[in-house]
Amino acid sequence: MIEPSWIAGLGVILFGIGLLGAFLHKNAIVVLMCIELMLNAANLNFVSAAMHYGDVSGWVFTAIAIAIAAAEVAIGLAILLSMYSTQETISLEAADILKN
């Protein structure tokens, strides 16, 4: 039996990698992937907790989260595409129209 804390530790590591990647990388696709990584870290925690407590709701949450993440990625990619078509770059440095 794998200890839930190990899985939680893995989740933390994955989340940290995702977080660092999200604000260190300039490329929007990489950032999107990093966000997915963070989501999955959370999912992992849900799954392990569900296994530990024998409660189904964790799995249900995970399933919903994955579905929503898929939709979110689709929207994110669409935004990136339209950004590329207008600005000809997907570097996040260029995306600062919210400034001030």
Next chain:
Amino acid sequence: MVNSTNEYNLLAPLLFPIALILGLVIAPGINSSDASILIVLSPLVAFPIILISGQIYNGNDKWKNNLKEGGIIAVSALLIPLLVSIWIIGDNISHTDGHSIITWLSDWIEFQVLEENYVLDQGRTLGIGVWIDSITLMLIFVASFLCFLICWFSMGYMNTDPINENRNHRFYAEFVLFAMGMFGMVLADNFLWLFIFWEIMGLCSYLLIGFYFWKESAAKAAKKAFLTTRVGDVFLMIGLFILYDIYDSLEFSVIFDDPSLQGTVDSTKLFWALLLMFVGAVGKSAQFPLHVWLPDAMEGPTPVSALIHAATMVNAGLYLVARMVPFVVTGDGYNGVEGLDDLGLIIAWIGGITAFMAASIAFVQNDIKKVLAYSTMSQLAYIFTGLGAAIWLYNNNHYYAGTIAFGASMFHLFNHAMAKGMLFMASGSVIHEVHHAHDHIHHENEDSDHHFDPQDMRNMGGLASKLPITATAMMIGSMSIIGIPLIGGFWSKEGIIAETWASFFYSEPIMLGPAILVLLTAGMTGFYMSRMWFMTFAGAPKSEVVNHVKENTPWIKEPLVILTLISAFSGILLSLFGVVDYLAGKSDHLSYKEIIYTLEHAFIPEDGKLMIIGWTTMFLSSIIGPIYASRVHGGPLNDDQKSNFLISWLVNLSGKFGKQDVSDLSKSSLANALQERLYIDDFYDWLISKTVIPFSHFSAWFDKNIIDGIIKQIESRSILSSLQIRKITTGKARDYILMTAVGMLSIFILAWGASR
């Protein structure tokens, strides 16, 4: 110019008020006092009627010719007060027991006052009613009679001047509104309503001085008049507040009958109340130092000067002071209110100074109306002196002398109002005809386009033959003002001067000043009034214009003739009936006295000192003054000119005393200072431009830059700081994620720390 003798048929509407009043007189159950409300109501109703129909029918032929642009309505509306006041006088003259009161609105406003013991005093009111006593009767007659006559005069004077065309309705409307104010003030039975009508008169005075509103000088004069009197009025208001505080009421009946008068009143408070009220009177009656507005007020049309600034409104101040006299009179054997001696002295001094100052300034005036204006100021000052002396005498238990001083002052008010109203109308007649003659010539030779002042006496001279009625009227009026024995003002002026001296003889050394001043002024009056008459009517014509002057304007002669008769004979007639005692409240009715007794009383008083004073006065005013004036300005008419028998003797006499050249004197610095009105106006102008104006600009600057500036600083500083804070929003997603992360982390740390 409409020149028809048939204009009197326009007066048909006058039958309506006559019928109305006759009906009221005959009708059972209505007595004169009930009708007294008509005196105020009639002009009040006429005011909007004239004003609004004037706006609507302006330019309409019928309005212009048949109604005289409202003049006929105004005359009709003013006839009602005249008839009612005659009715009231008829009812009351034989039996007034002191006074009577009729109530209209007893509780105009009701309120409560918190007393010292924290209890609310219920049912205080400020109401309005009518107060009738001998002074009221005299003044209401003066006011309604002169209003009527001068309104009549205006129909000739105003409506024939082309500049007034389509504007006269404004004049008549304001005229009747003024009449309403004057009647109301005289009738009011308390000081509050006296003040209210007083202010209404001030407004009308402002409007009428500024009748030629486009003239800068007229507009300025109007403003000056309003503001100067306003300064006085504000003090009067404070005086009334104090009075209310003392008596808990402003009604004459409460104040004059209050038993606390017998010595328990806080005399310091009373002194200040009366003094401040006197300041109001000083403003209204144009006394030093608030006199500066009256000469400028001559910018108004001449009927306005005649009515408001000579005969009625300026008497309001005197009336107010006359209403202050009962504070010190409670009958024989009473020792007076402590401190009110000073009040009498102050009033007498102000009167004396003004009388002397105005008379000396009148010496050098060349504008015929300005001479009369200063003369008005000087004569009013006489009355003030008399009232001051009366207050002093009453307060020092000289009851008999006090009644003479008081009654003579009131009687002088009557004589002066009649004579001065008439003099102004006569001067209006002169100005009007000279102006008209000038226009006449002007049409014939266009090249003589120089500036011509129809009021300047240096353009006149020799008018006695051209304007016989006017000249006669002016002669009688001047005699009444000068105090030529047996005519008009003589009967009252003697009394004032004598009693002012009497109070000096009763061991009051401070009274010597006013006493000497009024005595000197008597002589000066003789000089400047005669000077005016001689300059205008005697001698050779001083300009071409004079030869074309004709006396043919309608509506002008009747008032002059009537007032000439009154000025000439009312003095002696009323004196025969003991009017002085009646006005002073010593006797409650007029009663005939022997003619010998009256004359003896006037010329040979029992007190030897007073007799000397009396004869000195007569000598100065009737002989020295006129003779000196005739030496400077007198002279016979040109040979081809003839004047009527009433004035020819005077014209001829004026040439008999030789000629004196005063050109050196008139160039002296004293004459210059007098021309500049002793620099008092300049001083006020300087004072205002150095204090009030800069301070107001400073206040405006302060408000804009300091108070609003602080608010704006708060605004701009907060905008600045928000601009600084705004820089954090870089717009980059990374930064936002970082901030979110750091924020979350710190919240976790805080929560963790807090849970420990």
Next chain:
Amino acid sequence: MILTILVITPIFFGLGLILLPHVLQKNMAENIRNITKNISLGVGVALFAISTFFSITSLGGIEWLNISLGDFQLKEEGISLIPSIGTSWKLGIDALSLPMVWLTTMLIPVSMLVEWDAKDSHYFHPLLLILEGAMIGVFVVLDLFVFYLFWEMTLIPMFFLILMWGGEDRKYAAMKFFIYTFSASVVMLIGILIMYFYTTSSETMTGHTFDMIVMINNTELIPSIGLRHLVWLLLLIGFATKMPSVPVHTWLPDAHVQAPTAGSMILAGVMLKMGAYGFLRIAVTAFPGSTVVFTPLLIFLGMVSLVYGAWVCMGQTNLKRMVAYSSVSHMGLIFLGISTMQPLGIAGALFMMFAHGIISPLLFAVAGAFKHHYHTLEIGSMRGIAHHSPWLSGHMMLGWMASLGLPLLAGFVAEVAILISFWMTFGWLVLLPTMTLVITAVYYLSSMQKTIFESNNPHSAILPDTMKGEEPRDISWHENVGMLILASFTVIFGILPFIYWDMMADWSSEIMNILSEEMRIRGIKP
């Protein structure tokens, strides 16, 4: 019901007239827009008729003389709005609010008439109706929560009036007006909430109630005297800003100068009075002790507003700005009247509120007419206007004279009442306010001199440059009718002040009973 109708009808019609055209077909919408101002005026006149009706019956049958504190007439209560916090629809009217309600209903149709030709009038006139409903609401509600709602609701239409129909600098003025008064009323809200949390009620979830009668009838609602003083001061800040009193008055001139004529008229006529009304209704009534203690502050504020306002007036060159500052000056008299602690003075203050509500709209209507017909407000840029605009000059003369306190015009009674009681309480200090009357006369007369007089030409005026060759003319019939109504009320209430004076005097005696009790406790001499 009648009060609810007075409040709801104008708001309903106003919103309806603004929104309806947006949901209708184009043709119908156009038709409705064309008659919008007629409908608005009709509603305004109808409401004026209603309020006049019950004012007149008050002179006759109903026991108006017994109006005292907490004894409201035409009372309506019952409908609970938010039961959980204890706020309900509760209306009533007393001697303090009746004249104000009448004034509001009178001014709205008049200001509509004066600004009859406003551009986009299908928005303008309905906005005035909404404003009317909100203002009447402020005067008649007896629930502090709803009171505050209406209080803020008056800002919105006024904000738009200034913003959309204002002059050159309207954005700045509208913002300043909104932020200034809004932040002040937030301070007031704090005070109201503190009061709220000291009330008790068994019927609500929070255990408190917003019922105004409960709050103001219990003078010891808040046990701690210090806290009472604090709440009193918070309320004062809110109300004094609205009045406005120096030093928080600077929004007023800007708002007035930029506002359209009708906006200025209502702003000066009613909205300023809301401050005084609120102060008397809540601060003075609920905290008589604090009022007595803080009398010196009131004197100071009133005196500074009066004297300083008058001096600032004299330094102005803009007609509307001058009139605005004169409002500041006159509002100072209201504080002075209250500070005298005499029934006469308080009644004078009440009458001042009312009289100034008639006179100042006339002044602003005149100033607006100058702007409208001569395109400038600079005093001294023209001379002798009376030649071309006799009616305008007549109204100007009457309004100016009324405002400087001429007897037999509405302002005089109030002035005299306040000053008499001021003398009784403070003695020679009365010199300051009375001398200010002279200053008032100076600036009014000078401004008149430099606009309608003195052209030095018997037949024509010196026109301002802004006319650009335009033919000068007199005011139009609708302006004239509006001003005539105001002018005649000025005269009527000057000659017959007792129409409203009597009930005001009774009200002030009632409040004086409470105040004098506090004075006795504190040993302050009347």
